Amino acid sequence: RSGFVGIVGRPNVGKSTLMNRMIGQKIAIMSDKPQTTRNKIHGVLTRDNSQIVFLDTPGIHKPNSKLGDYMVKAAEGALSEVEAILFLVDVAEGYGGGDRFIIERLKSVKTPVFLILNKIDKIDDEKLMKTIIEYKDRYDFAEIIPISALQGSNVERLLDQIDRYL
Numbered sequence: 001r002s003g004f005v006g007i008v009g010r011p012n013v014g015k016s017t018l019m020n021r022m023i024g025q026k027i028a029i030m031s032d033k034p035q036t037t038r039n040k041i042h043g044v045l046t047r048d049n050s051q052i053v054f055l056d057t058p059g060i061h062k063p064n065s066k067l068g069d070y071m072v073k074a075a076e077g078a079l080s081e082v083e084a085i086l087f088l089v090d091v092a093e094g095y096g097g098g099d100r101f102i103i104e105r106l107k108s109v110k111t112p113v114f115l116i117l118n119k120i121d122k123i124d125d126e127k128l129m130k131t132i133i134e135y136k137d138r139y140d141f142a143e144i145i146p147i148s149a150l151q152g153s154n155v156e157r158l159l160d161q162i163d164r165y166l
């Protein structure tokens with residue numbers, strides 16, 4: 001089995017960290033500064049029974065320029081052509097305006113969306129439960145998976161779930 005998977009999320013939620021963790025090599029640029037990843041970067045992961053091509057999709061954020069507007073449209077196009085979308089959020093930060101903007105864009109695509117609650121190493125179970133409730137009322141997510149991209153927790157489980165959508 002093989003297919004494409006898009007990764008979306010506000011700046012600094014851990015998209016590049018997750019992609020590097022899954023692919024196992026440094027292909028995306030990581031930084032604390034927002035929006036250092038300017039292009040879609042494709043990473044290919046070959047597993048025992050599958051091959052997954054990842055698209056790091058930086059264009060989905062509230063545009064403040066003509067170029068931004070173009071990037072959002074390009075990102076939306078890319079997201080309708082993948083098998084699954086990973087919508088990454090920062091559990092320590094919780095729901096915010098940037099997430100609302102992305103969720104609105106996701107409503108225009110039919111692709112299954114995984115809610116990936118990243119940075120669980122920073123919070124306790126109570127906060128995790130609160131954050132899950134905060135997000136799950138706002139969109140009909142195909143899967144909800146808590147992870148730590150930095151430490152690698154639950155990333156194998158995420159990959160196994162992705163395989164089921166290819």
Ligand code: GDP
Pocket residue numbers: 009010011012013014015016017018029030031032034035037118119120121122147148149150151
């Ligand atoms: P991006 O802008 O969404 O691509 O985010 P990055 O991958 O560049 O990560 C932004 C910051 O969050 C970096 O300092 C990462 O080290 C940190 N980060 C990413 N994932 C995790 C995680 O699971 N736990 C913690 N504690 N920090 C993380």
Ligand code: MG
Pocket residue numbers: 015016017028029030031036037
């Ligand atoms: Mg990045």
